[in-house]
Amino acid sequence: MxxxxxxxxxxxxxxxxxxxxxxxxxxxxxxxLLDEILARGALDAGAEFLQARFEAPIEENGVVVGARLRVGDDVIEQRARWVLLATGAVPKALQAAGMCTRHTPSGxxxxxxxxxxxxxxxxxxxxxxxxxxxxxxxxxxxxxxxxxxxxxxxxxxxxxxxxxxxxxxxxxxxxxxxxxxxxxxxxxxxxxxxxxxxxxxxxxLRCTLQGARFSRPGLMVIGEAAGSTYSFTGEGIGKAMQTGMLAADALLAHAEDAAARAQYEAGLAALMPKYKLYERANRVNAFPWLADLLIWRAQKSARLRQRMSGVLEETSNPGNLVSLRGLSRLFFE
Ligand SMILES: Cc1cc2nc3c(=O)[nH]c(=O)nc-3n(C[C@H](O)[C@H](O)[C@H](O)COP(=O)(O)OP(=O)(O)OC[C@H]3O[C@@H](n4cnc5c(N)ncnc54)[C@H](O)[C@@H]3O)c2cc1C
CATH class of the missing domain: 3.30.9 (D-Amino Acid Oxidase; Chain A, domain 2)
Incomplete structure (x- = not known):
């Protein structure tokens, strides 16, 4: 800040x-600048940084046990207890890892x-x-x-x-x-x-936690690769970090693969209703007159402005503003 x-x-x-x-x-x-600050934080916490391109997972008996990485002209094999794939909205790495269920972006x-x-x-x-x-x-x-x-x-x-x-x-x-x-x-x-x-x-952009599988033995998909960006606002940096934190919490809580993956996937599932509401709110982008309507109504209503502020601060849900019920409340409340 x-x-x-x-x-x-x-x-x-x-x-x-x-x-x-x-x-x-x-x-x-x-x-x-943000990435630099994050990377410095990770290094200070003991991470090692290697500039490399993820090419494919290394698998043994259906379990991911590391990654094949391109470093300059060389391809190296990096063994790891876990691979966390955080390769963003371009699906190539997701596809190489067998985790992509939709190659097209959301926007x-x-x-x-x-x-x-x-x-x-x-x-x-x-x-x-x-x-x-x-x-x-x-x-x-x-x-x-x-x-x-x-x-x-x-x-x-x-x-x-x-x-x-x-x-x-x-x-x-x-x-x-x-x-x-x-x-x-x-x-x-x-x-x-x-x-x-x-x-x-x-x-x-990849939105609404769609388009990818979230985990398989030895591997988790985090950030926008998992579709962590909000539809409607396109806000994704904080959301990507949130999924990374969910994965970290799951890995710290469980030594066992299935339990860690179950905790991570349950964490994402708990976020899903909010993503669905942002998806519904997305209709404002398709029908800009809805924005006119909301703005016109909000100019007159301190309460609605407060609710919009709640959406922005993530203390209330955006879908309520443009659901049928929300729309009728705009007119009649
Ligand atoms: C034009 C635009 C503007 C945006 N503005 C905002 C905004 O104002 N606020 C906001 O919150 N969100 C914004 N977003 C969304 C935001 O950028 C994403 O949600 C966010 O970057 C996702 O973070 P991530 O770390 O998951 O992925 P990314 O930030 O995309 O990072 C993925 C990284 O993985 C690397 N990578 C990819 N493939 C490989 C591979 N095979 N091997 C090694 N590395 C690989 C990529 O080079 C990249 O560095 C915007 C998006 C766009 C397109």
Missing amino acids: AKAQRAQAVGCIGPRGGRIDVPGHLAVLPRR VALRGYIRAPSMVGKITALEVVWNQAVRPGYGWIFPAPDGCFNIGVGVTDSHRDLAGKGQKKDVNLRAIFDAFVAAYPPARELLAQGEWVGELKGAP
């Missing part, structure tokens, strides 16, 4: 320009950093913008440390499963990014006043 840019709210902006600021305790930190997103000191103080909330131009998804601008801003677009359901083939919809993220910038004046101003730090980068 000491290195992060803090913010006090998420600004939700609807297609008609309505805005509601949902209070929360928020922090923005470039991923490279795709694109983001870059812009340094724009003149915009500091003008954009202070994490702004999330729903707009026809970004449908089915949203655009965002997050104030980051050192006068920088994280700006991007994300599209959900980018790979509709046509006849089980996981065919891709016609999604051009760069065109959607350009349309977002054209449609949202603060994004236009940011691009006009600032300069790019690095490039715009796109990547897939």
